[in-house]
Amino acid sequence: MSELALAAFAAHTDSHLITAPRGERFARFQRDFDERAYLADLDRRGLRWLPRSLPGFPRSLVAIFDAPAGLFARGQAELELLDRPAVAIVGARSCSSYGADVARMLGRELAAAGLVVVSGLARGIDGHAHRGALEAGGLTVAVLGCGIDRNYPAAHSELANRISEHGLVVSEYAPGVEPAPWRFPARNRIIAGLAQATVVVEARERSGALITADLALEEGREVFAVPGEITATLSVGSNRLLRSGATALTSAADVLETFGIEPESPPAPPDLSDPAARILARLEVEPAGADALARALELDAGDLAAALTELELAGVVSERDGFFRPLAARRMSP
Amino acid sequence: MSELALAAFAAHTDSHLITAPRGERFARFQRDFDERAYLADLDRRGLRWLPRSLPGFPRSLVAIFDAPAGLFARGQAELELLDRPAVAIVGARSCSSYGADVARMLGRELAAAGLVVVSGLARGIDGHAHRGALEAGGLTVAVLGCGIDRNYPAAHSELANRISEHGLVVSEYAPGVEPAPWRFPARNRIIAGLAQATVVVEARERSGALITADLALEEGREVFAVPGEITATLSVGSNRLLRSGATALTSAADVLETFGIEPESPPAPPDLSDPAARILARLEVEPAGADALARALELDAGDLAAALTELELAGVVSERDGFFRPLAARRMSP
Numbered sequence: 134m135s136e137l138a139l140a141a142f143a144a145h146t147d148s149h150l151i152t153a154p155r156g157e158r159f160a161r162f163q164r165d166f167d168e169r170a171y172l173a174d175l176d177r178r179g180l181r182w183l184p185r186s187l188p189g190f191p192r193s194l195v196a197i198f199d200a201p202a203g204l205f206a207r208g209q210a211e212l213e214l215l216d217r218p219a220v221a222i223v224g225a226r227s228c229s230s231y232g233a234d235v236a237r238m239l240g241r242e243l244a245a246a247g248l249v250v251v252s253g254l255a256r257g258i259d260g261h262a263h264r265g266a267l268e269a270g271g272l273t274v275a276v277l278g279c280g281i282d283r284n285y286p287a288a289h290s291e292l293a294n295r296i297s298e299h300g301l302v303v304s305e306y307a308p309g310v311e312p313a314p315w316r317f318p319a320r321n322r323i324i325a326g327l328a329q330a331t332v333v334v335e336a337r338e339r340s341g342a343l344i345t346a347d348l349a350l351e352e353g354r355e356v357f358a359v360p361g362e363i364t365a366t367l368s369v370g371s372n373r374l375l376r377s378g379a380t381a382l383t384s385a386a387d388v389l390e391t392f393g394i395e396p397e398s399p400p401a402p403p404d405l406s407d408p409a410a411r412i413l414a415r416l417e418v419e420p421a422g423a424d425a426l427a428r429a430l431e432l433d434a435g436d437l438a439a440a441l442t443e444l445e446l447a448g449v450v451s452e453r454d455g456f457f458r459p460l461a462a463r464r465m466s467p
Numbered sequence: 468m469s470e471l472a473l474a475a476f477a478a479h480t481d482s483h484l485i486t487a488p489r490g491e492r493f494a495r496f497q498r499d500f501d502e503r504a505y506l507a508d509l510d511r512r513g514l515r516w517l518p519r520s521l522p523g524f525p526r527s528l529v530a531i532f533d534a535p536a537g538l539f540a541r542g543q544a545e546l547e548l549l550d551r552p553a554v555a556i557v558g559a560r561s562c563s564s565y566g567a568d569v570a571r572m573l574g575r576e577l578a579a580a581g582l583v584v585v586s587g588l589a590r591g592i593d594g595h596a597h598r599g600a601l602e603a604g605g606l607t608v609a610v611l612g613c614g615i616d617r618n619y620p621a622a623h624s625e626l627a628n629r630i631s632e633h634g635l636v637v638s639e640y641a642p643g644v645e646p647a648p649w650r651f652p653a654r655n656r657i658i659a660g661l662a663q664a665t666v667v668v669e670a671r672e673r674s675g676a677l678i679t680a681d682l683a684l685e686e687g688r689e690v691f692a693v694p695g696e697i698t699a700t701l702s703v704g705s706n707r708l709l710r711s712g713a714t715a716l717t718s719a720a721d722v723l724e725t726f727g728i729e730p731e732s733p734p735a736p737p738d739l740s741d742p743a744a745r746i747l748a749r750l751e752v753e754p755a756g757a758d759a760l761a762r763a764l765e766l767d768a769g770d771l772a773a774a775l776t777e778l779e780l781a782g783v784v785s786e787r788d789g790f791f792r793p794l795a796a797r798r799m800s801p
Contacts, residue, residue: 230753231698234698235698359697360694360695360696360697360706360709360715361694362565362695362696363693363694363795364568364569364751364792364795364796365751365752365753365793368694369796372715373715373717375694375709375715381707381709381715382697383697383706384697387710417699418563418699418700419564419699421790422756422788422789424788424789425788425790428788454755454758454759454763455756456755459698461697462699462702
């Protein structure tokens with residue numbers, strides 16, 4: 134059976150298929166299918182096809198119980214990239230600033246350490262994880278839930294192009310397949326399948342990221358969940374994961390340990406002015422707005438503004454809606 | 468050997484003793500010790516003594532490997548209170564608003580369900596846990612790290628008095644013993660020892676609450692840690708606990724389950740006006756200040772203020788420094 138014919142037939146019939154269906158319809162389709170012409174057309178469009186039966190198909194993905202017939206791919210990287218140590222980072226589409234900051238930090242630090250960062254190109258956590266990996270000059274793979282020729286969501290077309298420059302965009306769906314809600318859980322098994330570890334950053338109850346985590350757990354892969362406040366709906370799913378077998382992620386080093394990668398020692402803390410250091414210590418207790426900081430630390434508006442700018446430039450504090458939060462918890466040296 | 472003489476001798480020599488020391492000094496002290504007069508003096512001062520060897524000594528506490536010689540107590544409750552199902556709630560002294568809200572909610576809900584809430588009368592998490600239990604009209608026990616006649620910290624004298632009205636203040640230290648840093652880890656073993664489960668709400672790295680949790684784990688008791696943001700120093704210790712054997716606490720019901728107590732179904736969500744409902748949904752994604760809320764939800768100042776007041780009165784949102792946060796994450800019904 135031609136796996137490419139199967140993928141093309143699935144696209145033709147708008148269905149999800151990983152094994153050849155019985156019956157005359159597929160048999161007829163396969164008889165008429167011109168594989169060489171199809172491949173030539175893919176090639177003209179800068180697309181590649183990696184069938185499941187090829188030895189080069191990623192070992193991690195072929196191992197799952199419902200591996201796709203193959204993967205379509207676009208991007209500058211060799212397909213061998215899909216066989217390297219990889220971590221999936223997934224989570225809520227409408228994430229919080231906290232989730233955005235953490236996803237980006239993890240994408241950056243894990244890619245910098247040499248892991249391939251796999252995610253789903255979605256808004257929110259997925260996008261931030263991809264962006265973090267790109268910032269680090271690292272490699273990242275986006276797995277689509279639609280045809281390989283589409284960028285979904287459209288708002289992430291530019292991001293998909295940047296991912297393609299050094300990494301890969303992949304899909305089990307042939308060109309022309311429209312995005313549809315029912316394809317996303319199927320897409321999630323590929324995200325989990327390509328990675329040896331999956332990190333859930335923020336997840337509401339009963340969300341797609343939890344499906345990815347469940348699939349990873351079922352396949353015996355390592356699953357990390359990032360703890361969040363129990364008063365936040367965006368952490369209900371991820372905190373619940375902590376109760377059902379996921380490991381609490383407290384820093385990128387926790388993931389690297391799983392891969393046997395020695396984390397680099399953290400960069401020396403930036404040399405901060407006295408007001409900036411006091412503000413940072415305060416924000417590490419809890420995020421705050423400028424007014425509350427000025428009051429608590431008895432700083433005048435000018436000194437406060439200067440110190441906050443200093444902290445943002447040093448990359449240790451982020452701001453959103455006039456509200457400042459630390460980008461990492463400093464730990465005591467061991 | 469008189470356990471009371473031992474406790475009095477420890478106070479006299481400013482030492483920590485759980486078994487009679489060899490040597491002449493204690494022997495002489497014990498020969499001269501007038502137990503009857505000592506007990507009469509305690510009684511005059513409204514204090515009681517419960518020696519370890521008495522059958523009424525709490526079973527949970529006698530079971531630990533270094534049980535105290537006995538407990539001094541003050542308060543209106545029967546000493547039998549110390550033998551009832553109890554949960555310890557401990558955490559950082561300089562806690563965040565998040566920690567304060569969660570400690571108070573847990574104190575309230577666990578006491579309302581009939582558990583005795585045990586803590587250490589300290590500032591921060593301890594105090595909020597005691598206050599929550601009192602708000603619920605429940606029973607709470609404060610364990611001191613100083614003599615039973617002291618209130619430490621002094622700022623919590625009033626709280627100690629309110630605890631005494633229906634509950635108990637206890638200490639292994641006789642009247643006159645001054646608070647000292649080295650006594651607090653010893654005090655923590657009594658907090659953990661009196662309880663069948665210990666909850667850590669917020670804990671910095673290498674903090675007293677982690678000592679309490681370790682003692683509880685060593686004694687095979689259940690330990691819960693409340694997840695917090697990995698960018699907050701106050702959650703470094705509690706999140707780390709999640710990696711080392713503690714169970715993630717996502718609601719009071721998680722603790723009640725351990726005790727085989729059926730949690731009451733949560734109260735029906737309050738009937739909120741449309742602006743209030745929109746604000747709450749927004750805050751459940753992430754805490755925010757009034758300005759950001761007004762902008763995001765396009766509410767004018769008057770409507771916003773009215774809706775925020777409505778949310779605070781309904782008990783679903785708390786405010787600190789102009790910053791609003793939800794008091795619980797609403798979940799989908801199962």
